Amino acid sequence: KQEVTQIPAALSVPEGENLVLNCSFTDSAIYNLQWFRQDPGKGLTSLLLIQSSQREQTSGRLNASLDKSSGRSTLYIAASQPGDSATYLCAFRRDTGTASKLTFGTGTRLQVTL
Amino acid sequence: EPEVTQTPSHQVTQMGQEVILRCVPISNHLYFYWYRQILGQKVEFLVSFYNNEISEKSEIFDDQFSVERPDGSNFTLKIRSTKLEDSAMYFCASSDRDRTLAKNIQYFGAGTRLSVL
Numbered sequence: 265k266q267e268v269t270q271i272p273a274a275l276s277v278p279e280g281e282n283l284v285l286n287c288s289f290t291d292s293a294i295y296n297l298q299w300f301r302q303d304p305g306k307g308l309t310s311l312l313l314i315q316s317s318q319r320e321q322t323s324g325r326l327n328a329s330l331d332k333s334s335g336r337s338t339l340y341i342a343a344s345q346p347g348d349s350a351t352y353l354c355a356f357r358r359d360t361g362t363a364s365k366l367t368f369g370t371g372t373r374l375q376v377t378l
Numbered sequence: 379e380p381e382v383t384q385t386p387s388h389q390v391t392q393m394g395q396e397v398i399l400r401c402v403p404i405s406n407h408l409y410f411y412w413y414r415q416i417l418g419q420k421v422e423f424l425v426s427f428y429n430n431e432i433s434e435k436s437e438i439f440d441d442q443f444s445v446e447r448p449d450g451s452n453f454t455l456k457i458r459s460t461k462l463e464d465s466a467m468y469f470c471a472s473s474d475r476d477r478t479l480a481k482n483i484q485y486f487g488a489g490t491r492l493s494v495l
Contacts, residue, residue: 298483300486305491307486307488308421308469308490309486310483310485310486311486313483331472353421355421357482364426365411365423365436365480366413366421366484367423368420368421371420375409378491
C-alpha cells in the first residue's frame with residue numbers, strides 16, 4: 265500500500281524566509297504529483313502539478329521538484345509571506361487510468377509570522 | 379475562473395438519516411470524484427465516476443454510499459443511513475480529459491462539512 269509522508273508536520277518561520285516542505289512516497293510508479301494548499305475549514309487549491317517525466321515545476325515563488333528514484337518531492341517557497349500560512353498537501357496519482365484517484369499525504373501546517 | 383461548487387457548505391443530520399451532498403463540477407469536465415477528510419486526518423479517496431458509472435471505489439465506499447449524475451451538471455453523493463463516523467468534510471473534484479494525461483489536474487470544491495449527531 266502506498267504511503268505518503270510529509271515532514272515536518274508543522275513549521276513556523278518568520279516572514280521573508282525561504283523554506284522547503286518535504287513529501288516522501290513509497291511507490292515509484294507514480295503518474296504525476298500535485299501540491300495543494302488548504303486553508304482552515306476550506307477546500308483544496310491546486311498549486312503545482314509535476315508529471316512523472318519532469319524534475320521540477322515553477323509558479324511564482326513556488327518551485328516543486330520530483331525525484332521518483334528516491335521517492336521524494338519538495339515544495340520550495342521563496343520569500344515567505346504571512347498569506348502563505350496554510351496546510352500544504354502533496355498527492356500523487358498512479359498510472360491506473362484516466363479517472364485514477366489521488367493519494368494524499370498528511371500535510372505540513374505552515375505558519376509565517378510577522 | 380471555472381470552479382467546482384458544493385452545496386450545502388455545512389450539513390447537520392441525525393444518525394440514521396439519509397443525506398445527499400451536491401456538487402457542480404467544472405463544465406466540460408468528464409471525470410468526477412468524491413473524497414473525504416475526517417477532522418485531523420488525511421484526505422481519503424471515496425469514489426471516481428466516468429461515463430455515468432463508477433470507475434473505482436475505496437473500501438470506505440460501502441453499500442451505504444451511492445453516487446449519481448442526475449443531469450448534465452450535478453454530481454451527488456448519497457449516504458443512505460448516516461453513522462457518527464461519517465462526520466467529515468466531503469470534497470468533490472473534477473478533471474478534464476487532457477491529451478497528455480499526466481497533466482490531468484483534479485480541481486476541488488470548497489467541501490461540505492457533514493456533522494452526524
